Amino acid sequence: MHVAGLFIYPVKSLRGLAVSAASLDRFGLIGDRRFLVIDAQNRFLTQRVLPAMATIETALTATALILRAPHGGSCAVPLQDNNAPLVRTTIWRDTVDAEDCGTEVAVWLSHVLRQPCRLVRLGTAYHRSVKPSRAQPGDVVTFADAFPLLAVSEASLAHLNDRLIARGESPVPMNRFRPSLVLAGCDAHAEDRAAHWRIGDVALRAGGPCDRCPITTTDQLTGERHHHEPLRTLATYRRDPAEPTNVNFGQNLVHETKSGTLHVGDAVTFGA
Template identity: 45%
Template structure:
């Protein structure tokens, strides 16, 4: 079935129970009731990024306390906040602002700096020199062509425009864990419910609201999943990764959730049915 399939023909397999936008990579997220899925994912998701003075991206992998910086949408930009520092409004840099190349994984991407005031506030919040940058050029970073369809792009997310996760699969994982973990450890965009645990391994093309998503690969997980997103503490440095290593190890790492590319933009909302338009064998390829 091609990516212009009629969503009405698909069988309902789940429903959207939560939507999350993370405007600044590795800082706090925002729960939203609805949003538009564009080529780079949900509007505002991972369009901003914290970088070191050399332009290399910074994440909770190096600094778990990045989770303590809250983010809200503000008029023409963002409002950042951290306990003890109050709030700081940041204007979106102008589209004609000077570009600088910043590094996210192996990709060099042109971004616009948000200015010295934002850098000073974030430096105080994080305890190290850093800058805040914004991505205007949403077509500048192609998604991995080994997995994503031609023309798929990504913002400052690790690899793909959308990350979806199943609450049913999290429930199954939590039954195996010594202590349950919440969904925010995995920082998904779309949280679904109503399918059998791990059914998403066999999904290929989904209709969600007015949008179509192409599932491209399972999401390999890192130490960020060990970080309590409310406190920035690490209750158990082994979990949930150790359990995933026993139950969800595959080529490329240990997996939870599915990466997706947007093949038809459109609005989606909490409560939307998820319709399966194309399925296939499990994409959890044994290591």
């Protein structure tokens, strides 16, 4: 069993990047979800309500985040700004202090997404803990939904696609599930069955299954939403026994080793 794919998503809900290696800090993969789009009320925005966010490409240089839209040109944003004003930002039930990224990118994003919005980023004042029921001291998270990492196996996706095809539906690509780690060399849903993981020198623990949302029905290249699949098929065999309204696919992870580097090709081992 090994890491077959590594992905970071510099801006929550915008397009991600495939990488061959990714280093870790206390928040998770460096460069992952360090930026967030917010609305006029300073609440987070995602593809759940704005599927067009999937069409905005992201890139990282040593000093800047680059955003590109299909028909909207590009915009560059510094990765750091010691003089940026703070914005009290709400993400789910958490309120955090984030750094405002300025008027230029706010105007650009508002034009591309056709609604007033701004971009904020993590800064020195930012703090947000992992979901309390799963946290240990020192466990913090970026603008991700709840956990630093998410793993999905190739076998799990293949099993889902077999079921979709049997129902006369089209198979879906891995990007519908926006994983951090893609595993190969294991059985379907093996990622659900281990409490502790090791990848190279990095120790991780399971945070619990990932409850899937309508983002999985959104084409990650075009932003088009398919209203039923793959959620409808997942609901036939992946309902959470404790929370039957939840449909699970993939495993959330917390990195107990707060530094290190993960590589495509790294061996993955499970522990009890």
